[in-house]
């Protein structure tokens with residue numbers, strides 16, 4: 001990477017030239033998968049909201065761990081065990097600074113965002129919520145932030161309330177305020193919508209929830225790759241994210257929780273590592289964060305995740321966001337030329353997610369025909385079925401952009417969509 005080089009990208013005459021301080025050609029070289037040839041065409045990967053690709057240094061860290069210091073952690077005293085433990089705990093420190101948590105023991109390793117939300121619903125929720133208490137989520141939640149709360153409400157006799165949205169895909173904040181009462185005990189909302197791209201005003205949401213004494217969890221699965229996260233500034237009680245959406249390995253996430261809350265919560269799973277002492281009569285639990293990390297964790301991926309965060313920070317999150325916003329603007333203007341195409345999700349504050357439907361053409365057919373041209377987009381409900389119902393659609397086609405994407409690739413998408421229209425329109 002040579003962060004100082006300036007790249008000028010020219011395209012449709014009516015759109016201003018886009019300037020970035022990132023060397024995109026060199027960044028693309030860091031991602032070996034981008035050289036794949038799909039159906040005779042070089043891969044155009046626009047499914048970054050589902051998972052991002054991994055730079056070579058993350059792949060090297062994974063194989064480096066297995067080749068040189070694979071060992072179980074925290075228990076062994078031999079050299080490899082100590083080295084693996086140090087690398088594992090180094091990532092925890094790295095995650096602490098990544099989200100600006102006050103203490104490193106506030107960082108719990110999970111399988112991902114879904115796992116983190118389930119942890120909170122089944123430990124905090126089970127212990128502290130009771131019949132008649134209310135939980136608030138929003139219309140644009142991922143199923144991961146709906147189902148665990150439904151399960152909890154069913155078990156405890158709590159009531160689930162939903163913040164509505166407008167036609168642009170913005171939360172109706174007045175309606176949110178009306179939902180908040182002294183019965184509200186928990187608010188769980190998404191920071192950035194994976195289907196619409198909407199960036200929610202979560203600081204305001206958190207403040208208003210706290211004013212009625214409710215705790216707040218933020219689903220940060222989409223936000224964490226696009227901009228800087230500061231849990232202390234936000235003031236949230238819990239923040240869940242997935243590393244595979246930040247150029248890191250799959251099946252790994254973190255749950256941030258305020259220390260006093262995590263201490264007050266019962267453990268999630270029982271087993272090794274999460275205990276202090278076990279007899280058949282009674283078990284005492286380990287301290288934070290180990291209380292919530294039963295069993296041998298995903299050591300290799302935790303070790304490699306640090307390199308993904310280093311990669312993102314070397315590029316600079318604000319540089320990434322500026323570049324991605326340029327791609328979104330370019331793509332938004334370009335698709336508006338396509339007759340019968342309607343963008344779903346027109347919030348003013350958006351990340352680089354472009355969801356759309358085309359009159360008379362099923363989203364699945366769009367996906368299949370684009371794939372034949374080597375272009376990977378996501379089609380369907382994006383794990384947000386209630387949101388699709390809100391818009392009276394069964395699904396969308398979604399192109400979501402990451403730092404390695406280019407305007408030339410967007411041109412290929414536009415060409416591809418014209419072809420789809422010629423064939424099916």
Ligand SMILES: *Cc1c(COP(=O)(O)O)cnc(C)c1O
Pocket residue numbers: 049050111112113114115142144145190192193194219221222242253
């Ligand atoms: C991807 C995603 C999730 C789920 O993340 P997993 O890694 O699959 O657990 C939850 N919420 C949002 C907004 C997402 O984009």
